[in-house]
Amino acid sequence: xxxxxxxxxxxxxxxxxxxxxxxxxxxxxxxxxxxxxxxxxxxxxxxxxxxxxxxxxxxxxxxxxxxxxxxxxxxxxxxxxxxxxxxxxxxxxxxxxxxxxxxxxxxxxxxxxxxxxxxxxxxxxxxxxxxxxxxxxxxxxxxxxxxxxxxxxxxxxxxxxxxxxxxxxxxxxxxxxxxxxxxxxxxxxxxxxxxxxxxxxxxxxxxxxxxxxxxxxxxxxxxxxxxxxxxxxxxxxxxxxxxxxxxxxxxxxxxxxxxxxxxxxxxxxxxxxxxxxxxxxxxxxxxxxxxxx
Amino acid sequence: xxxxxxxxxxxxxxxxxxxxxxxxxxxxxxxxxxxxxxxxxxxxxxxxxxxxxxxxxxxxxxxxxxxxxxxxxxxxxxxxxxxxxxxxxxxxxxxxxxxxxxxxxxxxxxxxxxxxxxxxxxxxxxxxxxxxxxxxxxxxxxxxxxxxxxxxxxxxxxxxxxxxxxxxxxxxxxxxxxxxxxx
Numbered sequence: 001x002x003x004x005x006x007x008x009x010x011x012x013x014x015x016x017x018x019x020x021x022x023x024x025x026x027x028x029x030x031x032x033x034x035x036x037x038x039x040x041x042x043x044x045x046x047x048x049x050x051x052x053x054x055x056x057x058x059x060x061x062x063x064x065x066x067x068x069x070x071x072x073x074x075x076x077x078x079x080x081x082x083x084x085x086x087x088x089x090x091x092x093x094x095x096x097x098x099x100x101x102x103x104x105x106x107x108x109x110x111x112x113x114x115x116x117x118x119x120x121x122x123x124x125x126x127x128x129x130x131x132x133x134x135x136x137x138x139x140x141x142x143x144x145x146x147x148x149x150x151x152x153x154x155x156x157x158x159x160x161x162x163x164x165x166x167x168x169x170x171x172x173x174x175x176x177x178x179x180x181x182x183x184x185x186x187x188x189x190x191x192x193x194x195x196x197x198x199x200x201x202x203x204x205x206x207x208x209x210x211x212x213x214x215x216x217x218x219x220x221x222x223x224x225x226x227x228x229x230x231x232x233x234x235x236x237x238x239x240x241x242x243x244x245x246x247x248x249x250x251x252x253x254x255x256x257x258x259x260x261x262x263x264x265x266x267x268x269x270x271x272x273x274x275x276x277x278x279x280x281x282x283x284x285x286x287x288x289x290x291x292x293x
Numbered sequence: 294x295x296x297x298x299x300x301x302x303x304x305x306x307x308x309x310x311x312x313x314x315x316x317x318x319x320x321x322x323x324x325x326x327x328x329x330x331x332x333x334x335x336x337x338x339x340x341x342x343x344x345x346x347x348x349x350x351x352x353x354x355x356x357x358x359x360x361x362x363x364x365x366x367x368x369x370x371x372x373x374x375x376x377x378x379x380x381x382x383x384x385x386x387x388x389x390x391x392x393x394x395x396x397x398x399x400x401x402x403x404x405x406x407x408x409x410x411x412x413x414x415x416x417x418x419x420x421x422x423x424x425x426x427x428x429x430x431x432x433x434x435x436x437x438x439x440x441x442x443x444x445x446x447x448x449x450x451x452x453x454x455x456x457x458x459x460x461x462x463x464x465x466x467x468x469x470x471x472x473x474x475x476x
Binding site for chain 2: 025026027029030031033034037039040041042043046047048057058059060062063098174209212213246247249250251290291292
């Protein structure tokens with residue numbers, strides 16, 4: 001009789017065992033579900049600019065970013081012109097504002113020959129995560145107005161330029177990210193009848209973190225030869241190499257480039273550029289500072 | 294035979310009693326921190342904290358995902374993750390501890406509690422004791438606490454250039470709303 005009771009006890013104890021074995025400590029229990037969750041991938045690039053082009057980095061909601069970029073004269077002019085520093089080819093002043101985590105708007109004005117004023121929007125479509133999304137995807141669209149004075153009267157539409165870009169980026173390792181940027185620029189007015197109104201291009205950008213606060217960036221913008229081959233010059237596609245240095249509140253970028261304009265609608269139009277491998281390169285820098293509004 | 298059945302049923306009841314509803318889970322808890330330094334105030338919040346509390350064993354645990362802290366400026370988030378928290382190496386901050394007072398935590402009501410346990414931030418474990426409040430309601434349990442975290446204790450290094458921008462101690466606030474876990 002006693003033997004049966006003991007048996008029963010053991011049997012029922014065994015029955016309830018599986019229930020007890022689940023009782024790990026609460027943290028272990030949480031970790032089981034938490035470690036499998038997909039997390040967002042942050043800081044693919046240091047800022048909203050790689051060198052000259054935009055990145056998939058999105059401003060925080062309510063963040064106002066002030067950026068000023070300078071592009072100096074040709075370094076090939078030597079010490080006499082302090083390697084181009086005596087001349088300022090282009091100054092681009094920009095304000096960008098993050099409306100929410102997915103959408104930002106901006107204004108930029110370049111001191112180039114056309115005195116281009118650019119308005120733009122940036123939408124994040126996809127953001128890279130640790131397991132669900134392999135890459136980030138954003139759209140950047142811009143409408144530009146050339147605000148310079150013309151010798152003859154021009155219709156307002158003649159001053160317009162339009163831009164569309166898709167930004168596809170991926171952070172491959174903790175230090176290395178890359179971005180592919182196919183885009184299209186439409187210029188309502190071009191210098192001559194052989195110059196195309198419509199320009200297709202793809203930019204490839206890479207970024208490598210040397211230290212937690214310094215990255216080396218490279219960017220090559222390939223303009224597709226969709227126009228007169230006498231005008232097309234592959235050597236004038238823009239190649240830029242830069243270094244990002246971030247300090248507490250800003251990002252400071254120094255770069256060399258064969259572009260002579262700082263806005264993409266300007267440098268995608270190859271005829272504005274110099275040839276990198278002829279040594280016609282320019283030193284430039286950008287400073288970005290953010291304010292919380 | 295009857296005794297056998299009685300024994301089985303009896304023991305079964307005893308063993309299941311321990312599993313009755315005392316465990317609660319929070320899925321979208323909020324944690325924020327505030328750093329006040331001469332040059333700059335920094336505030337960030339994270340609304341994806343998950344936590345479990347067991348009112349009978351008095352055990353409490355939470356997990357915070359570092360990259361989910363939202364800042365006023367995108368660059369701050371980059372700094373926070375890349376330089377200070379090294380979230381690629383230490384993606385989570387965790388806590389596991391026990392409610393050490395009061396002794397009774399069953400009936401609905403407000404309780405001032407003391408919690409003691411291990412807080413892990415940036416891969417460094419520190420035993421801490423904090424005060425908090427637990428409100429036991431009809432269906433849910435709310436918990437909140439405020440405490441300071443000294444960055445040095447967790448080997449979070451601030452460059453000398455930024456000592457005037459980032460405080461040595463930050464104020465952490467945590468708010469969790471728990472719902473019963475169905476066993």
